[in-house]
Structures are given as C-alpha cells and as structure tokens.
Amino acid sequence: MSRKRPVRTPKQKRSLETLRKIAEAGEKLFSEKGFHGTNSKEIAAAAGVSIGAFYDYFPDKKALFMEVSRRYTRRVMDRILPKGPPVDAGKVSPRDVVFGIIRTALDAHDLSPQFHREAMAMRYSDPDVQSLMDEEEKEILSRLRETLRATGENVRVRDLEAGVIVMKSAIEEVIHGIKIFTPPVSEERLLRELSDMVARYLFDIR
Numbered sequence: 335m336s337r338k339r340p341v342r343t344p345k346q347k348r349s350l351e352t353l354r355k356i357a358e359a360g361e362k363l364f365s366e367k368g369f370h371g372t373n374s375k376e377i378a379a380a381a382g383v384s385i386g387a388f389y390d391y392f393p394d395k396k397a398l399f400m401e402v403s404r405r406y407t408r409r410v411m412d413r414i415l416p417k418g419p420p421v422d423a424g425k426v427s428p429r430d431v432v433f434g435i436i437r438t439a440l441d442a443h444d445l446s447p448q449f450h451r452e453a454m455a456m457r458y459s460d461p462d463v464q465s466l467m468d469e470e471e472k473e474i475l476s477r478l479r480e481t482l483r484a485t486g487e488n489v490r491v492r493d494l495e496a497g498v499i500v501m502k503s504a505i506e507e508v509i510h511g512i513k514i515f516t517p518p519v520s521e522e523r524l525l526r527e528l529s530d531m532v533a534r535y536l537f538d539i540r
Contacts, residue, residue, distance in 0.1 A: 353391055355381040357405055360398045365448035369399055400466055403453050407470045408459055410442045428487050428518035428537045432501075433529035435481070440509050440525065446494075475499065482536060490538045503534050 359381035378388040478498040491497035
C-alpha cells in the first residue's frame, strides 16, 4: 500500500546507512520470496527499522524494488564496464579486451542470480521496471562503445551502435548457456572462442 507522504532524501551518514540497510533487506527478500511475495513490513523488520522509517525513504515496496534494481545493475555495470577508458587502452589486444569483458560478465552473473531472475520477470510484467532497465541498457551499450573505441584498433563494423547490441546478445546467449546448462566443452574454451569470434566481427584483425 502506497503512503502519500514526502520521502526523505538521505544526506547524513546515519540516513545513508538506514537507506543501505533497507535496500539490502529488500534485495534479499525480493530474491527469496519474489516481489509479489514480499511486503513492506517484512522488509522493514529485516532491515531493523520501523515501518514508519521505511516510508520515510520509500512510498511503497515498488519504489524500493526500483531502487534495488538500480543498485544491482550499477554493481554489475561497474564491475564489467567501469566508466572511462581502460587503464591499458591501446596496449591490450582486441581479443584480450573482449575476453576481459566476457570473463567479468560471466562472474557478474554470480553477484545476485536470484534477484536477477526476479528483475527480469518484473521487466516483462511491469512497464516502470521495463523503462528503468531499458535506460540502464542504454548506459551499458554506451560504455561498450567507449571501451571498444579505446582499444585504438580500427573498428570493422560500419554501424557500431548496432554492432555492440549484436556483441552483447552473443555474450549473453553463451553465458546463459553456461550458467543454465552443462556445455560439452570447458567454460574456458567457450569463452576463448566467443572472444575470438566477437573480436573478429568488431575489428579488422586476423
């Protein structure tokens, strides 16, 4: 149930800590019980705050779910594609740059797999969550373009904007196959072949 009251914008250390506790409790319960199986009172109790304190920060559990989704996506994004060009830009081969992205993307899927599944389910059932995740997707693609340009290599694809979408889709497909099924060859072999395929697609290399 939504409460029509102003929400607090945390600035002080104590307020930020309370917000962190609520967000972490929300992520845990949304992961374990799903969005629809969780209520605000449970989240407040798990965070060790009163229900009134919960409503000081969030008008309802959906607002919290949106905040948790932002935090989760940012964690994944900052792990795979930190802002700014890579430290060794221009010194690392395109294959190694791509392999690094793929390797960290695989590892990032272990950050909070249950919440990831719930967020994906909500994406297809709630237009607000879909809109939020679409915006985050644009940021991911923008960072991918920045990273690839920073290699100093000539990009072979004529339409890099479309190319990074193809790249991301290919990476996600293989990673989901690794995580969901047992592939007939080793994970490392799959990642190496995938990085070689993507690097050859994107760059003018042999």
